[in-house]
Amino acid sequence: MELREIEIFLALAEELHFGRTADRLHVTPARVSQAIKKQERVIGAELFKRTSRNVQLTPIGAQLRDGLAVGYQHIQEALAAASAAGRGINGELHIGYATAWCGNLIVAAADTFRARHPDCRIHIYESPLLEPLGPMRDGSRDLQLIELPIDEPDIVNGPVLFTEPRALIVPADHPFAERETVSLEDLAEAPLITITGQPQYFLDLHYPHRTPQGRPIPRGPSTTAWQEVLTMVGAGKGVSPTSARAAHYYSRPDIVYVPFSDAPPVEYGLLWPAAANTPRLRAFVRTVVETAALQVTAPTKSAGRRSLTGE
The missing domain is CATH 1.10.10.10 (Winged helix-like DNA-binding domain superfamily/Winged helix DNA-binding domain)
Structure with a gap:
């Protein structure tokens, strides 16, 4: 063959x-x-x-x-x-990631890339929730793996690497916490804790103002930090959507992750500045795509009603 x-x-x-x-x-x-x-x-x-x-x-x-x-x-x-070796791929790449599970993929891809290209140094950073595109625009990041959608003229959209089901973070004593699932219509029943610093079209998708049937979704506090989202939910200030896999990484006794029954999945993809299309960047993108294809996605079945504290 x-x-x-x-x-x-x-x-x-x-x-x-x-x-x-x-x-x-x-x-x-x-x-x-x-x-x-x-x-x-x-x-x-x-x-x-x-x-x-x-x-x-x-x-x-x-x-x-x-x-x-x-x-x-x-x-x-x-x-x-x-x-x-023939092209001389060397120098440095500065790679950002948005979530812990994105970071796991980037670290695995970086290990493979270093083995292939020992003369190229890889630096990995967690991307800020506030202004996540800023580091690419100021030249401090060559590539990022983050939630989509992103549609900017100076940013290249690379491949979507994986998707994750959505869940709603709710206070542990909220009525939603006893459910097996919630729906998008349920967002009309609790204040929605949101984030700031993202493009408006991104916020409109992930933090909508109305349910599919047109019911208004009340707004709760807004923040620029992920841990503050969890703290506000735990304090009973509202609810907030996220990837269901977050339950495996950010469990707390005061919150519960309840899967959505009808929400579209969260897409995660690669982005890089349009002006930074270098051979080493293209080589790293290929490595991340290969790694994502080989990597087995962790199960999320325990990301449901329980707060993952062993109860």
């Missing part, structure tokens, strides 16, 4: 869609189909089950994927390292 055929197989095993695989690899769907049929003839077994509605790996296909993935990653790392 040639390297390109391995690449096609692994991409289809991830996308499970011939069209998306073709777009991703800049080939035609027919090329993808031909490559898979050739592989199946050589192996003597089906690798994918195809119907008019979906594509699924067969057990043999899954076995092949697991066997090839690690070796393919090593090949890519070796090629990237050789290419970097």
Whole structure:
């Protein structure tokens, strides 16, 4: 099996869609189909089950994927390292992240990147809740992994790396705390604690003024710091939306994270200044994308009614 055929197989095993695989690899769907049929003839077994509605790996296909993935990653790392040596990827990158789970991904990607490009130094920082785009605009950050949407003319939107379900942070003694889920309509029943310093379109999405049925959402206090949000909720000043995964990182006895039943997920993606499109930045973006694809998302099933204090 040639390297390109391995690449096609692994991409289809991830996308499970011939069209998306073709777009991703800049080939035609027919090329993808031909490559898979050739592989199946050589192996003597089906690798994918195809119907008019979906594509699924067969057990043999899954076995092949697991066997090839690690070796393919090593090949890519070796090629990237050789290419970097030829291009001279060195210097420094200053990377920001918005949340603890974004930070975990950036740290893992930085470890891989340092192994590939030992002459390039990586510095990692937590992004401020207030004016998160400021560090990119003043030149102190080359790249950030933060919540979306961001739509600014001087900022490049890179790939969306993952999504997270939403939850509502409520006081531990609030009636919502006893529920299994809440809905967006429930936001009309409690003051909404918000943040400041973000673009208005970002605030309108994450902290809406009306429910889907048009009911007004009362406003509570506003702050510029994440820990202040938690403190205000715990003190009974209101409720606030967040990613459900926050319950795993920021548990407190005075608050509860209740999953939304109908809210869209939170998207997390890479951003960088439009003027900072350097080879080392592009190389790091590729590394983060690869790391995100390999990283298993932690479960969030315990992010529900309980405050995660062991009760």
